Amino acid sequence: MRFEIIKKNNKNKLRIGKLRTSHGLIDTPCFMPIGTRAAVKNLTSDELEKIGAEIILSNTYHLAQRPGADIIKKAGGLHKFMNWHSPILTDSGGFQVFSLSKMRKISDEGVRFQSEIDGREIFLTPERAVDIQLKLGSDIIMVLDECPPWPCDYEYAERSMELTLKWAERSKKYFDKKTKNMSQGKRSLIFGIVQGSVYKDLREKCAKKLVDMNFDGYAIGGVSVGESFKDKIKVIKCVIPFLPENKPRYIMGVGRPEEIVKFAQEGMDMCDCVIPTREARHGRLYIYNKTFAINKKFYKTINITNSCFKKYMRPLDTRCGCYACENYSRAYIHHLLKVNESLGLRLASIHNIYFYIKLMEYLRK
RNA sequence: GGACCCGUGGUGUAGCCCGGUUAACACGUCUCCCUGUCACGGAGAAGAUCGAGGGUUCAAAUCCCUUCGGGUCCG
Secondary structure (H helix, E strand, O other): OOEEEEEEOOOOOOEEEEEEEOOEEEEEOEEEOEOOOOOOOOOOHHHHHHHOOOOEEEEHHHHHHOOOHHHHHHOOOHHHHHOOOOOEEEEOOHHHHHHOHHHEEEOOOOEEEEOOOOOOEEEEOHHHHHHHHHHHOOOEEEOOOOOOOOOOOHHHHHHHHHHHHHHHHHHHHHHHHHHOOOOOOOOOEEEEEEOOOOOHHHHHHHHHHHHHOOOOEEEEOOOOOOOOHHHHHHHHHHHHHHOOOOOOEEEOOOOOHHHHHHHHHOOOOEEEOOHHHHHHHOOEEEEEOOOOOOOOOOEEEEEOOOHHHOOOOOOOOOOOOOHHHHHOOHHHHHHHHHOOOHHHHHHHHHHHHHHHHHHHHHHHO
8 A cells, every 4th residue: 555544533534644655655644845946945955854844846847848857867866866865746737837827828639838938849748747757756746737727617617627637547548558567666656636626516527537547646736826715625625525535635736834734634635835935035934823723823924024023133933943943043034035145045944844844743643 | 726527215326408297217125915936026115395595487306597515627
């Protein structure tokens, strides 16, 4: 078994488990820091490891463009390339179908992007996306999907979901063919992605069909594109009953700490989000409140660039065990960000990722 | 002694020649936003009665005169 549930919470649907990948075990529920371009921005792999990150996420589209999958393959794979020895999940480029929607065209065959860097064409098909991810040496491969925008009318959502299903089928078929001779322990995992926007019947249909294809895990995509928290919960609640108990569930691209907690309590096992790293760079830092009560307001945020921290000589959080809090004051980090010193970005990122990683540890207790 | 240049938000400048609605821009300051990263990014706010005084004009940062401050060149 690649995924094992160790303990279930009797008050809610939270489940504590372990997922076995070709680069070791990860504890779930887990949060995956994002390293789109083979780096979690401003951090070394060593720092990430010390923070306690067990798995990171990287990106097919961006790496295919620069430096190119072949170069990473030549380097000995993404792990070796970036000196990260724990698992890596790679997103397929499906999110770029949404985020770079101005410069791409979708057809049944795949997605044609016009590079935002040099204008050249990048053609992703389900097969190519799998191929690239295999070259990268990804531990968890995501199928190419179309992440539809929000709001999204029913007709579009349906068409889009059907396309995502077709692509999922092609991806799985291609993946199976390419990996049939690999031993179970070495083989990457491949996850399907449930789409269908906020429409219950579409989500349901998509989930059922994907489960029939027998993926190693199932993701819920198409969230965190502008819809409300309630919509996200609604989607999760309608999808989960159709997902197998013994496979990991991944909610893509979320979220705020309180959202992650709720989703884990609904039975989600994995999540990822740019929030801790991006907001760190922009000065918003996460601080736990005195009593860690998971259902109440358990944290606050501060904007470290605010002038009130100019002379604040104590750490961001005196109870936090991160490198930034153990060694530096708010005033120092305030100063670094104000003068655009990259160390500021680094310390802020360390703190926020630590916050998220600790949150998952609390959840697993 | 003579000729000339420059004084505009905290800083650096544009606008002046050819006068016309709430004086523009960059940086700085302040605040907010960020959800499978086009992202050290984005949005907004505060802040100058244009060195001072007078004149011309319906109207002056803009034209004229005086004056103060800073600078350049010639003797």
